[in-house]
Amino acid sequence: MVAQAFTVDLDKPLVFQQVGHLEEQYQDWVHQPIVSKEGPRFFANDVLEFLTRTKWWAVPLIWLPVVCWCLNTSIQMGHTVPQVALMVVAGIFIWTLVEYVLHRYLFHIDTKSYWTNTAHYLLHGCHHKHPMDGLRLVFPPTAAAILCYPFWNFVRLFTTTTTTPGVFGGGLLGYVIYDCTHYYLHHAQPSFDPAKYLKKYHLNHHFRIQNKGFGITSTLWDHVFGTLPSTKTADKSS
Numbered sequence: 001m002v003a004q005a006f007t008v009d010l011d012k013p014l015v016f017q018q019v020g021h022l023e024e025q026y027q028d029w030v031h032q033p034i035v036s037k038e039g040p041r042f043f044a045n046d047v048l049e050f051l052t053r054t055k056w057w058a059v060p061l062i063w064l065p066v067v068c069w070c071l072n073t074s075i076q077m078g079h080t081v082p083q084v085a086l087m088v089v090a091g092i093f094i095w096t097l098v099e100y101v102l103h104r105y106l107f108h109i110d111t112k113s114y115w116t117n118t119a120h121y122l123l124h125g126c127h128h129k130h131p132m133d134g135l136r137l138v139f140p141p142t143a144a145a146i147l148c149y150p151f152w153n154f155v156r157l158f159t160t161t162t163t164t165p166g167v168f169g170g171g172l173l174g175y176v177i178y179d180c181t182h183y184y185l186h187h188a189q190p191s192f193d194p195a196k197y198l199k200k201y202h203l204n205h206h207f208r209i210q211n212k213g214f215g216i217t218s219t220l221w222d223h224v225f226g227t228l229p230s231t232k233t234a235d236k237s238s
Contacts, residue, residue: 010040017044019121020114027110030125031210039126039133051142052122053135056183062141063176070169077162084166091155091170098151098171099178100221103214131206137186138179148172174217181217204229 006021008014008029022029043049074084107124111117121129126136155168181198190196198217205213212229215222222228 010034013041013044013049014126015042015118015122019125020118022117023114024112026112026117026120026125030121030129032129033131033206034129035132036130037132037134039130039136042122042126051140054138054140055135056138056180058141059138059144059179060176063144063172067169067173067176070165070172074162074166074169077165079162079166087163087166088170088173091167091172092174092177094155094167095171095174095178096215096218097221098154099174099216100214100225103216104225104227108211108214128206128210132186134183134187137183139175144175178217185216201229 006018006023006025008018008022012018019026041049042052071084071088074087075081079087103124109116109120111120117125126133130136151171152164152168155171156164159167182202184190184195185199185202188195188199190199198219201213201219202216209229212227213219213222214227219228
């Protein structure tokens with residue numbers, strides 16, 4: 001007797017009640033994008049549903065003041081503005097690697113069970129299923145705040161007490177640039193490079209070859225780690 005495949009009803013809340021039940025079908029389902037400006041409802045609970053939706057401008061509004069506070073802290077600890085500027089550059093560079101590693105190894109992890117499918121859908125799967133959903137594209141502030149703690153401790157591993165705030169602030173600025181760039185690539189129509197190229201590059205990741213092209217703000221680490229999409233595939237997306 002063959003078990004009937006589970007079917008997702010997009011008119012009902014997806015999280016907890018549906019997505020997890022896809023089991024081994026989940027990966028195929030989530031990588032078949034639906035192009036629409038609005039995504040489906042995630043939760044029956046209105047508060048939880050509200051927390052999944054974030055306007056793009058909330059990212060710079062919330063996090064740029066924190067960046068400024070971090071940089072000022074390193075200055076107050078005795079560093080010059082040029083020194084702090086170097087910390088910012090270092091932090092942004094570190095962020096580009098973190099961005100790549102998270103996208104490749106966490107956001108694209110292969111899941112099959114109820115809970116891992118559910119977690120993956122909330123983390124990144126929803127974006128691949130509904131790539132044009134403008135309210136679920138940038139990272140929710142609550143989740144970003146939680147991730148600041150491990151990122152701060154990561155930065156502390158190779159910085160001093162006085163340089164940690166500056167480098168962390170640079171990394172946080174890198175995150176702000178990343179999220180705003182990501183939104184821009186999905187919803188704007190850039191006419192010139194590098195934005196025009198990056199838009200083609202990223203949409204190629206969504207709609208043609210989803211296991212390549214993990215960089216958002218840069219293709220640097222795709223070059224380094226051999227995850228560039230083939231030239232033929234990239235040309236087709238032009």
